[in-house]
Amino acid sequence: MMSAIRKIIVVGDSYTAYQTALILGLNIKNIEIVIIDGVNAAHNSVAESSGPSIHVTLDLLKIDLAEFAERTEATVKFANRFLNWNVENQDFFQSLSAHGARLGNWDFIQSICELYHLGYEPNIEDFSLAATAARAGRFDCTLNSSSMATGLHFDLNMFKSELRKRVVALGCKLVAEEISKVVIAENGYIDCLISESGVIYRGDFYIDCTDKNALLIGQAMQVGFQDWTTFFKANRVLFARSKSSGSSRSLATVLRATQFGFVRSIPLLNEDVHEYYYSDGTPAHIAQQDFAKTLGTPGLEMHGVDISVGRRDHFWEKNCIAIGGSAVNMEGGIYTSAFISVAAVTKLLDYFPSKNLNQLLIDEYNRVVGNEINHIRDYHALLYFLLPPGHPLKLRKEMVPPRLEYKMKLFNSSCRLPWFDDEVVERHQWESLLLGMGVWPDRRDPLLSESAIPELISAFNDMRRFIKHSVSKLPKYE
Amino acid sequence: MSHKSNIVIVGGGTAGWMAAAAFAKLLPKERFGITLIESAHIGTIGVGEATIPHIRQFNSMLGIDENDFIKATGATYKLAIKFENWGAPGSSYMHPFGEFGHDLNGIEFQHYWTKLKKSGCVNAYDDYSLAAIAARQRRFDYPLQDKNSILSTYSYAFHLDAGLYAKYLREYAEKNGVTRMEDTINDVLLHSDRGVILELNLASGARVKGDFFIDCSGLRSLLIGSALKVEFRSWQHWLLCDRAVAIPCKSKLPLFPYTRAIARKAGWQWRIPLQHRVGNGYVYSSQYTNEQDALDLLVNNIESVPTGQPNFIKFVAGMRKKSWEKNCIALGLAGGFLEPLESTSIYLIQMGILKFLELFPGKSNTPCLHEEFNRTMELEYVRIRDFLIVHYHRNQNPESEFWKYCREMPIPDSLQRKIDLFKSLGCIEKYQHGLFMTPSWLAVLLGQGLVPETYDSRVDAVSTETTFKYFQKLRSEIEHSASQLLSIEQAIERVLSSSGDKDYPHAFLSLYGIE
Numbered sequence: 004m005m006s007a008i009r010k011i012i013v014v015g016d017s018y019t020a021y022q023t024a025l026i027l028g029l030n031i032k033n034i035e036i037v038i039i040d041g042v043n044a045a046h047n048s049v050a051e052s053s054g055p056s057i058h059v060t061l062d063l064l065k066i067d068l069a070e071f072a073e074r075t076e077a078t079v080k081f082a083n084r085f086l087n088w089n090v091e092n093q094d095f096f097q098s099l100s101a102h103g104a105r106l107g108n109w110d111f112i113q114s115i116c117e118l119y120h121l122g123y124e125p126n127i128e129d130f131s132l133a134a135t136a137a138r139a140g141r142f143d144c145t146l147n148s149s150s151m152a153t154g155l156h157f158d159l160n161m162f163k164s165e166l167r168k169r170v171v172a173l174g175c176k177l178v179a180e181e182i183s184k185v186v187i188a189e190n191g192y193i194d195c196l197i198s199e200s201g202v203i204y205r206g207d208f209y210i211d212c213t214d215k216n217a218l219l220i221g222q223a224m225q226v227g228f229q230d231w232t233t234f235f236k237a238n239r240v241l242f243a244r245s246k247s248s249g250s251s252r253s254l255a256t257v258l259r260a261t262q263f264g265f266v267r268s269i270p271l272l273n274e275d276v277h278e279y280y281y282s283d284g285t286p287a288h289i290a291q292q293d294f295a296k297t298l299g300t301p302g303l304e305m306h307g308v309d310i311s312v313g314r315r316d317h318f319w320e321k322n323c324i325a326i327g328g329s330a331v332n333m334e335g336g337i338y339t340s341a342f343i344s345v346a347a348v349t350k351l352l353d354y355f356p357s358k359n360l361n362q363l364l365i366d367e368y369n370r371v372v373g374n375e376i377n378h379i380r381d382y383h384a385l386l387y388f389l390l391p392p393g394h395p396l397k398l399r400k401e402m403v404p405p406r407l408e409y410k411m412k413l414f415n416s417s418c419r420l421p422w423f424d425d426e427v428v429e430r431h432q433w434e435s436l437l438l439g440m441g442v443w444p445d446r447r448d449p450l451l452s453e454s455a456i457p458e459l460i461s462a463f464n465d466m467r468r469f470i471k472h473s474v475s476k477l478p479k480y481e
Numbered sequence: 482m483s484h485k486s487n488i489v490i491v492g493g494g495t496a497g498w499m500a501a502a503a504f505a506k507l508l509p510k511e512r513f514g515i516t517l518i519e520s521a522h523i524g525t526i527g528v529g530e531a532t533i534p535h536i537r538q539f540n541s542m543l544g545i546d547e548n549d550f551i552k553a554t555g556a557t558y559k560l561a562i563k564f565e566n567w568g569a570p571g572s573s574y575m576h577p578f579g580e581f582g583h584d585l586n587g588i589e590f591q592h593y594w595t596k597l598k599k600s601g602c603v604n605a606y607d608d609y610s611l612a613a614i615a616a617r618q619r620r621f622d623y624p625l626q627d628k629n630s631i632l633s634t635y636s637y638a639f640h641l642d643a644g645l646y647a648k649y650l651r652e653y654a655e656k657n658g659v660t661r662m663e664d665t666i667n668d669v670l671l672h673s674d675r676g677v678i679l680e681l682n683l684a685s686g687a688r689v690k691g692d693f694f695i696d697c698s699g700l701r702s703l704l705i706g707s708a709l710k711v712e713f714r715s716w717q718h719w720l721l722c723d724r725a726v727a728i729p730c731k732s733k734l735p736l737f738p739y740t741r742a743i744a745r746k747a748g749w750q751w752r753i754p755l756q757h758r759v760g761n762g763y764v765y766s767s768q769y770t771n772e773q774d775a776l777d778l779l780v781n782n783i784e785s786v787p788t789g790q791p792n793f794i795k796f797v798a799g800m801r802k803k804s805w806e807k808n809c810i811a812l813g814l815a816g817g818f819l820e821p822l823e824s825t826s827i828y829l830i831q832m833g834i835l836k837f838l839e840l841f842p843g844k845s846n847t848p849c850l851h852e853e854f855n856r857t858m859e860l861e862y863v864r865i866r867d868f869l870i871v872h873y874h875r876n877q878n879p880e881s882e883f884w885k886y887c888r889e890m891p892i893p894d895s896l897q898r899k900i901d902l903f904k905s906l907g908c909i910e911k912y913q914h915g916l917f918m919t920p921s922w923l924a925v926l927l928g929q930g931l932v933p934e935t936y937d938s939r940v941d942a943v944s945t946e947t948t949f950k951y952f953q954k955l956r957s958e959i960e961h962s963a964s965q966l967l968s969i970e971q972a973i974e975r976v977l978s979s980s981g982d983k984d985y986p987h988a989f990l991s992l993y994g995i996e
Binding site: 007352361367371419448453 | 542839843850901905935937938939
């Protein structure tokens with residue numbers, strides 16, 4: 004028999020803490036989980052905009068989709084909608100699903116780029132059923148196809164309450180205490196946690212879900228934090244809620260660039276949640292004015308917090324693993340901490356340790372998760388790079404991470420994206436973001452025959468017509 | 482009138498004609514002219530008599546009918562490679578084109594197997610693979626599309642006559658507009674400033690200009706090596722074998738749907754069954770045996786009378802530092818050599834062709850296209866290299882000096898990390914790009930006797946008895962399902978007597994039958 008881990012202590016009162024505990028509790032037999040949730044996790048976000056991976060998450064959590072939707076004021080998400088992101092009056096729905104169809108030996112992306120070079124100015128959105136449906140505010144819950152991948156918008160606090168109920172029902176022990184001391188043994192391992200009332204908590208393994216406080220991995224174990232403000236200049240966020248803008252607007256998360264920052268709006272069932280990201284180089288009152296002007300709703304209550312975007316040097320140190328904001332903070336992008344934290348727990352299940360914590364396993368986990376996170380960082384960096392020249396948050400060309408620079412260079416010269424191990428963001432997401440933002444490759448495809456062009460144009464017209472027609476048959480979202 | 486680009490392929494072996502056929506199919510004829518120069522006086526090595534499932538996708542891309550291809554190339558089906566004497570003396574294992582068992586409770590199958598192994602109550606790992614068992618039973622049929630069926634958990638490839646395959650592709654390519662020149666290269670003219678290849682001067686006095694050149698000249702590497710001076714990076718310190726001797730013999734029934742790779746004193750012997758003959762060869766290290774001894778060993782270990790003269794081949798394992806330089810790419814042996822232990826030669830040619838078509842330079846032959854081509858090809862080669870090395874490094878041959886050296890030699894860090902991770906924890910380091918994934922690594926590591934020290938501790942939540950019963954049930958299901966397939970002879974006969982029925986499954990790029 005292996006010396007199995009029998010007791011895990013999760014620290015933090017974030018939804019990440021409960022989500023991690025629930026996934027572990029449901030997927031590992033004979034394990035005792037204690038959640039010390041008197042510790043303030045300092046989590047900022049109040050709403051989540053998830054991709055299609057939410058369905059995998061719900062499977063892992065054994066939560067029924069309808070029940071989840073009801074309890075978290077969830078709405079369906081088909082797309083990200085970009086407004087004024089890199090040009091004035093831009094309005095582009097980026098689908099969560101792949102666009103178009105392969106035409107003979109040509110990928111859709113090669114073909115649409117060819118069409119562009121022929122002067123047809125194709126709009127990539129027209130070749131996505133999901134993006135077209137999102138713009139039209141149409142949806143059919145019976146549809147389940149790869150061309151209609153759905154994410155969800157949901158209230159994180161409600162989700163947290165639901166998760167909390169479920170971990171209790173599962174038998175996890177909740178301790179509403181703060182930690183006064185993390186005792187580190189001579190070998191650098193966490194020996195125990197001592198609560199404010201003096202109770203000692205000892206486990207085989209510790210999970211730090213204290214978000215940016217990083218009480219265990221950062222403060223106690225001194226694992227360094229890589230600051231990414233060179234890539235992401237936004238280090239402040241303002242939050243506001245408004246009455247729902249209407250369900251026809253609810254099928255997309257809206258990302259709107261403003262004069263001094265950008266707004267991410269997440270439509271929930273009964274209200275919209277707005278986050279305004281900006282740099283502290285912009286005075287607070289100017290930022291508030293910019294935010295209010297963008298929302299067009301005067302008198303909204305708003306509150307602000309500092310954010311520090313970056314990642315831990317490594318996420319698993321000795322007998323402690325950081326999940327959620329204590330491991331990586333990627334606020335203000337498309338792939339959120341919620342997505343990253345589930346990916347991390349899934350990976351932990353893949354590499355689940357015995358009591359004899361093997362350094363090779365730890366190194367492998369850190370290597371893979373680190374790669375994944377850096378890929379997501381690059382995708383977010385692309386968003387910042389695409390902001391217009393002179394925008395306060397614009398990522399300057401000379402600061403672009405090398406791998407992203409390589410990706411863009413190759414895309415520009417060949418309409419192909421290089422692919423690396425541990426990529427997380429799907430290829431079609433990269434492609435649609437680039438083309439939707441008007442970044443078209445420089446060259447025509449040398450392999451496309453002139454004689455094939457009329458057929459290509461006709462196929463694109465058919466595709467566009469078919470999608471438009473199919474969407475018109477869908478019921479209105481409400 | 483617009484300029485027509487000329488693509489010149491040098492060499493007409495497997496690589497040359499695969500490239501010619503693919504270009505003929507996919508390049509617009511009004512914009513590209515394709516010329517292939519080959520000489521009947523220069524023999525080809527004829528790589529790739531044993532293949533992996535990816536060849537089906539290549540043929541399918543060309544629109545080639547699989548049954549027609551089998552008839553034309555004397556091909557037989559292949560489900561696995563059987564490695565004999567690589568682990569403990571007298572032992573053998575299969576590396577199948579398929580999966581082993583399946584995850585249980587979210588935990589990888591090998592962890593349960595390791596637990597049972599430690600309790601002494603489990604069969605060999607390859608007993609839990611449909612493809613391996615079917616290969617042992619000498620059975621074959623197409624994998625099913627139904628993902629819930631155990632008969633969907635494998636893929637298949639072919640043993641073929643590489644000379645006939647090249648001929649088949651030549652006919653295809655010429656029919657589709659490729660110009661063949663029977664000639665030899667005397668000289669390669671480079672641009673004085675830019676260093677690109679301008680033209681080839683041929684023995685007949687002809688001069689062939691080109692916009693892009695494909696070096697398929699085999700180990701001579703006439704363009705990328707000799708003319709463009711791209712260095713060769715040797716991996717001989719890890720892959721010691723530098724010679725091969727090949728000799729065919731008469732086909733002898735019964736047929737087997739697998740390649741045999743038998744460890745010998747200073748290398749290994751292959752046995753590849755075709756319809757009309759058996760391909761045999763001995764890959765060896767010249768440091769540990771000589772040409773005559775190698776030939777004697779091979780001749781003494783083939784099953785019937787040789788039907789041809791022995792063909793001696795010299796090589797060095799490794800690859801060019803760049804596979805794309807200026808206006809030239811190298812395919813096949815001109816770009817690198819990895820011994821045929823895992824039948825990867827045709828695969829590497831195929832990947833080179835597909836990647837080149839993806840990054841086709843057009844008018845803007847920008848450096849980042851080269852960079853990406855070179856990056857991906859190097860990744861392919863290096864990952865296959867590591868997989869080949871592990872076969873040698875984890876041998877258990879107690880006698881030979883050659884095998885002792887291989888066991889004790891330093892290995893690449895990338896491989897050492899992989900072995901350490903597996904040895905300690907039973908985990909395989911995962912990557913998304915490369916040919917050999919977790920099932921292949923498990924086949925070889927476990928097949929050669931490296932049982933992990935530990936397994937996933939969550940496995941203990943299920944009792945040994947329950948796990949044992951489940952394994953027994955799974956094994957008998959696999960045995961039973963395999964026994965329902967056609968015999969390999971029946972499967973070949975079905976093809977030979979077919980008349981245009983395309984009853985074979987859709988082809989895709991996967992070793993294990995997972996799309």
